[in-house]
Amino acid sequence: MTDQNSKNKPKSKSRRSFLIKGGIGTLGLMALGTYVFRNPMRRKMYEMTETLVVPYSGTGTQANLWIEFTKDNTVVLHSPKVEMGQGTFTGLAQILADELDVNINQITVKAAETATGIVDGMSTGGSLSIAQLWQPLREMAATMREFVKSEGAKKMGVDVSSITTANGILTSGTQTLEYAGALEGVTEFNLPSTPELRPLKEYKSVGKPIKRIDLRPKIVGDPIFGMDAEMPNMLHAAVIRPEHIGSKLKHADISEAEKMPGVVRILEYDDWIGVIANSFAEALAAKNKIKTDWDIPKVWSEETLRDYLRVGQGDKMITQKSGAPLDPDGDGVVSMEFSSPIGAHAQLEPNGAVAHVTDGKATVILSTQVIGATQKQVAEALGFDMENVNIVGTYLGGGFGRRLNTSHAVKAAIMSREIGQPVKYFFTRKEEFQNDTFRPPTHHFMRGKMNDNGQLSALEHHYASGDVAINALIMPSVMTSVLGTDVGAMRGGNIMYANLERRRAVQWHKTLPFATSFWRSLGLLANTFAIESFIDEMALNAGRNPVDFRLSMLGTDEHQSRIRKVIEVAAEKAGYKEGASGNRAMGFAASIDAGAPCAQVVEVSVEGDTIKVEKVICAFDCGLAVNPDQVRAQCEGSIIMGISAVLHEKMTIKEGRLYPINYGAYDMALMKNSPRVIDIHLIQGVDHPLPVGEPPLGPIGAAIGNAVRRITGKRLTDLPMKLD
């Protein structure tokens, strides 16, 4: 049995595919677009985008394309989702094992090449992979199992109903047959209809903290990343592109560079120059010899940007509204201003691609979160039909949203076409820092008012942000006009506490002169920082315990009860104590993102100007944890990345350029900055998996700020928080 006949793409007649359900991000919404322009309806939709798990959309939904059986009785899962550290491959293998009745050790998971026919309609992002594929993958696996049984029954000469399955083996009475044997010679996959799925309690792998399946390759240093890819006769490239915001290449002198050792060709285009050489070191050395002249229409600075992006400017949209607005100058109205800086992704593996374009066909190997969109970009740039462009996804050395636009694949493809040989092109770290699709800076005004019972009665969040989802490659522009707001910047921007007389959130959006986009958790990080810091301040003003204060603002429906639960669990497990003792204090904050509520208590110490997070206690309702150990890993990672963002990281604009351009100068949390204790408590508030890779980033900033407030009396309102 070869993979041709087991994966038989062209031959299968009837294929059982799972149903693609419409939803936001797919056709359902676009069809609505023409008449849903009224703002109250839009706000209903914002509520949906906050909690809805967008269904999987993509091509190649036939089970036999995803699940490949090999001769040695193993199974290859061709996954439309990529593995970037979030543990998705492991979770998918667990799900597959339980409905297909194979052992997890028999499963290999690979990112599906576009040539397999499986192309994700959106991306690997939004922490959605497991949540989206939970239902369809179980259905496909169960269907495949039944198919294998029916083929096995024919070979064994028994009735299907007499067959049981386990570990990739069919058993009927005393007869046994491997799945591979059952499928021997099968060339047509006439798949049965989807059987009923098993009750959750029968799953043996799902719900267990098994070790991630990619552990060993990552420990012995196997070449699994895009950066490690090679093709025969491959050349190496380095690229020159604008360093100044908005600048255009006027003129370049390549005469000296051309004479450098190892240089094969230098290609000049309108806005970039490609230097192709025998080795990367040679390409880089030659690139450094090119003299360039730039046209810089406007020199941006930190100040001009700050004036440009402010609440009150740009496109306004009320994203949440109940009750009348507060009068900022009204009696008893408290206001506070917050901000967050430009953030870099700084994923360890630089962006890059290996491309080979020849005979009207292109192959590109790379680390990307958008295999489908990259295929389209390359096809368009080369003028090829989509089926002549194969995108091969690898393991990613970090994603965090940075690889939701991997248009550099186009540069690699163009260079390969010109030179007629495979070309490998990747960013230097400086290119990476200056050409990031940054987390946009934000500016916030919080307003609130207490009633006579010491209760917060009105709360408003006004927030300004650059693009997150707007102008994003994966966001159809129709979505922007339908929604009238940036739903990415909105994440965490609305107020989650329902028991308030008045609540309101207002977004101000502007597109900035440099690219900004998705950064792990999108608006959640900065929005929660502003909202939960302000609530804490209001609690302090009222002399109330911040935990009780929050609980009293919650309503009673299921959504509110799930938030209540994480708040109670975090406070109880941490033994939340109000006030500082010496230079140490606890801080509390909570948030809900993508339907997954999270509360954190941090223990912080302050030594001189240094803020140190000693301990984090986190309660997180992740729904059904397919792999609790990996959910924990995502919580730990989110907490540490959050600490890095709120205490350390900041990009600035100096004389029209983005700085810094390297690690170190771009201050990030290191080992010494990461808490010695991270205590995670998982809660299963619903019986299906929820997104887990981003929601725990919500509370961390405010929790730290709230602790610092108790130690020093200072309310820190600007990220990154600094005491000097």
Added chain:
Amino acid sequence: MKVSFNINGEQKTVEVSDGNSPLLWAIRDGVGLKGTKFGCGKAACGACTIHVDGNAVRSCSFPVRMAEGKEITTIEGLSNDGVLHPVQQAWMDEVVPQCGYCQPGFMMATAAMLDKIPNPTDEDIDNNIINVCRCGTYYRMRKAIHRAAELNTKKNNSESTQ
């Protein structure tokens, strides 16, 4: 120019046009061992950490000509005949990696530290393990480092009693 060194127990010669170019590329593209990673090229992240004559070195900033005649170990050579090095074993036990890209550098840095400080305190770890991990695996790494120190001590004890 030609540069010869011993890498993971094998003698290799690489050809480079500039002796001052980084050893990292000679290892990755010349010898073809991809476990040593490029993160920054300026000695700022540690993804490229290897051992040169037993010392941890950031190979992106180590001129290839200086590798002449040296003993080099990379992540591929850290294990011995398929037996994982105690650091790698501890990393497996604690399920440290997420994306995994930074991990070889951290394991090489840890192995070198444990040679000098067999039982590091948390402060020793903070001061010596200064690589960058964007996925934020530091919490598990700290546990793995302590565990590796234990495994190392056990291994050494059993070797010395044999």
